[in-house]
Amino acid sequence: MPLLSLDSLSLTYPGGASPAVRDVSLALEPGEALALLGSSGSGKTALLRLVAGLERPDTGSITLQGRVLAGPDAFVPPEQRPLRRVLHDAELAAGLTVRDVVMDAQPKGEGVAHARGLLALFQLEDLESRACGTLSRGQRQRVLLARALASGTKLLVLDEPFAGLDAGLRAALLAEWRRVLKARGTAVLFATHDVGDALAFADRLVLLRAGTVEQQGTPEAVYEAPRTAFAAYFLGGTNLLPGSGFGRVARTALGNLPLNAEARGQVMLSLRPEALKLTPDTDGVAVGGALRAEVLERAFRGAHVDFTVSCAGLALVVRAGPASPLREGSRARLEVIGRAEVLEETAG
Numbered sequence: 628m629p630l631l632s633l634d635s636l637s638l639t640y641p642g643g644a645s646p647a648v649r650d651v652s653l654a655l656e657p658g659e660a661l662a663l664l665g666s667s668g669s670g671k672t673a674l675l676r677l678v679a680g681l682e683r684p685d686t687g688s689i690t691l692q693g694r695v696l697a698g699p700d701a702f703v704p705p706e707q708r709p710l711r712r713v714l715h716d717a718e719l720a721a722g723l724t725v726r727d728v729v730m731d732a733q734p735k736g737e738g739v740a741h742a743r744g745l746l747a748l749f750q751l752e753d754l755e756s757r758a759c760g761t762l763s764r765g766q767r768q769r770v771l772l773a774r775a776l777a778s779g780t781k782l783l784v785l786d787e788p789f790a791g792l793d794a795g796l797r798a799a800l801l802a803e804w805r806r807v808l809k810a811r812g813t814a815v816l817f818a819t820h821d822v823g824d825a826l827a828f829a830d831r832l833v834l835l836r837a838g839t840v841e842q843q844g845t846p847e848a849v850y851e852a853p854r855t856a857f858a859a860y861f862l863g864g865t866n867l868l869p870g871s872g873f874g875r876v877a878r879t880a881l882g883n884l885p886l887n888a889e890a891r892g893q894v895m896l897s898l899r900p901e902a903l904k905l906t907p908d909t910d911g912v913a914v915g916g917a918l919r920a921e922v923l924e925r926a927f928r929g930a931h932v933d934f935t936v937s938c939a940g941l942a943l944v945v946r947a948g949p950a951s952p953l954r955e956g957s958r959a960r961l962e963v964i965g966r967a968e969v970l971e972e973t974a975g
C-alpha cells in the first residue's frame with residue numbers, strides 16, 4: 628500500500644485565472660524520494676501545500692497511511708498531519724541555538740548523540756552553539772532540514788530543499804542525505820525546478836506543467852523515453868526531428884536512425900545532444916556514415932561544450948567534451964551515435 632496517495636486533486640486559488648493544480652494523481656511508497664519537477668508556476672508549491680494541509684482541495688482526495696487527510700467529507704488540519712514540512716515560510720526562533728533547535732525536535736529519549744549525528748550530516752557541527760538569528764540563508768536551510776529529520780517522521784514535505792546551497796556542499800549533502808533517508812526509511816516529497824537535483828536525488832519524478840502531470844516515472848525512464856517535446860526539453864535539452872517510422876528505424880534528414888520504440892508512419896523524434904558526435908573535418912571529404920556540418924555557436928559549460936551546428940538543413944545541438952578543438956565557423960563531420968526517442972506527439 629502506498630504511504631501517500633493523491634487522487635484527482637484540483638485547486639484553484641481565489642481569484643486565480645486558471646487552476647494551480649488540475650486532476651493530479653500520484654502515489655508515494657514508504658521510504659521513496661519523489662520529486663515534483665517543473666518550471667516556475669507549474670503548481671509544485673500548491674501541491675505541497677495541499678499535502679501539508681495549508682490549502683483545501685476543490686476536488687479529489689489525499690490519503691496518508693490509509694487515513695483520508697482531505698476529501699469531500701474530511702479535512703485534517705496541518706498540525707495534526709503526521710508529516711514534517713519545510714516550505715518557504717518555515718521559521719526558526721532567532722534566539723535558539725542550532726543544537727537546541729534540533730534537540731527540541733527529537734522524540735523524547737533521544738540524546739545529544741542523535742542530535743550531533745544530524746548536525747554532522749548537514750555539516751553544522753561548527754555552528755551548533757550559534758543563535759539561529761545569526762545564520763546565513765543556506766545555513767538556516769540546513770538547520771530546517773536537520774530539524775525536520777530529527778522528529779523521526781515517515782514523510783518529509785520539502786520545497787526546494789537544496790536552494791541556497793553552493794555546488795560542492797550540495798553534491799556531498801545530496802548523496803549523504805539520500806543514504807540516511809534510505810537507512811531510516813523516510814519518504815520525501817520535494818519540489819524542485821532543478822533537473823540535476825531531481826535526477827540525482829529522486830527515486831521517481833513527476834514532471835508538472837501548468838498544474839497537470841506531464842509525465843511520471845523513474846528518472847531513467849523519463850529521461851530515456853520522454854513522451855512529449857516538453858518533457859524531452861525539460862530533462863536536459865534535445866533536438867526535434869520529424870521522421871517516418873518503419874519498425875525500430877525511422878527515415879530522417881540525417882538518414883535512417885535507430886529508435887527507442889516501434890514507430891510507423893509520420894513521427895516526431897527527440898535526438899539528445901549526446902546522441903550526436905562531431906569530429907573536425909580537415910580535408911572536406913565525408914567518410915562512412917558521417918554528414919557534413921558547420922559550427923554556428925559554441926557554448927562552454929565546464930564539463931562539456933554544446934555546439935549548435937547546421938547540418939542537412941537543420942540546426943542541431945551537439946554535446947562534446949570540453950577539449951573539443953571546434954570553434955564557431957569550423958567545418959565538422961556529424962554522426963548519430965545514439966538512438967532517437969519516439970514522441971507521442973507528431974508536431975514539435
Ligand SMILES: Nc1ncnc2c1ncn2[C@@H]1O[C@H](COP(=O)(O)OP(=O)(O)OP(=O)(O)O)[C@@H](O)[C@H]1O
Binds near residue numbers: 646665673818
Ligand atoms: N496565493 C495565491 N493566490 C493566487 N494564485 C496563486 C497563489 N499562489 C500561487 N498561485 C498561482 O498558482 C500557480 C501555481 O503556483 P505554485 O506556487 O504552485 O508554482 P511553483 O511551481 O511552486 O512555482 P515556483 O517554482 O516559482 O515556486 C501559479 O500560476 C501561481 O501564480
